[in-house]
Amino acid sequence: MTPVPLEWYLMLGAIVFIIGVFGFLTRRNIIMMLISIELMLNGVNISLLALSHYMQDMRGQVLVFFVIACAGAAVAVGLALMIAAFRNKPTSHMDEMDILKG
C-alpha cells in the first residue's frame, strides 16, 4: 500500500484552480463566472485538505470549513445582485451591462 504522493494532490488542486481561472476569463455569462469562482475555491480546498492531511495538522481543515462558508455567502450575494441587475436590464451577458444608471 504505497500512499499517494502529496504533489499529485497539489497538482490536481492547481489544475482545477486554473480551469476556474480559464472559465472566469473566457466566459462572459455572469452565472458562468460565479461557477468558475466556485471551481477556483474547490481547487484551493483540495490543496488545503491534502496539505493538512500530509502535515497532520488540523488548521487546513478549519480553513476549508471557513472557505466553504464564505463561498456560500459569496454566491448568495452574487445571485441576488444578478437578480437585481436582471430586473433593470434583462441580459446575463457581462459586456452588455455597460451603464451605471438603472
Added chain:
Amino acid sequence: MLPKLFFVYFAVMIIVLSLLVVTRKNLVHSIMWMLLLFIHIGGLYLFLNAEFLAAIQIIVYAGAILVLFLFVVLLLNIREEFGQRWFIRSWQGRGFVAAALLLAIMLALQYIVLAPMGKYSIDYIQRETHAKVLGTVLFNEYVFPFMIIALVLFVPMIAAVVLAIKRRKA
C-alpha cells in the same frame, strides 16, 4: 497500488468534469455536471480522512449552492445564450495566460518545503472520529473566527433579501 488507482480515477474525473462545467453552452447542463464534480470532490475528501468535510461538501455545495444556481438560472431567460458566441473572441490569448499561470504554479510546487508535523496524526483522527477532532479544534482555538464567520453568513442573508426584494416604482 490501490490508493493510487483510486486517486487517478478521482483526479481524471474531476479534471474532465471541471472542463465540461466550464465549456458547456447550456447553463443547466453545466450545473448538472457541477453536481457530479462536487460529489467526486467529496469522494476525494473521504480519501483524505476528512469525512465530516466530505459531508459538508455534499450538503453545502451540492445541496444548497447548486440549488441556488439552478433556481436563478431557471428564473432568468437562458434562451438568449444560445444565439451568442460560446467564449469571447480572444479566448486563445486568455487560455495562454491561464496555461502560463499553471506553469508558474507547477514550478513553485517543486520548491515546496513542509513545516514540521503537527500532532493530529491519522491514527489519532481515526480513533477520535474526524468530526470530534475538527469540532474540538474549531471551538477551542478558532472560536473568534467562528463567530466572525457566523456574521459573514448573516450579513449576506440580509443583503440578498434587500437586493432581491421588488421595489415599487415611485
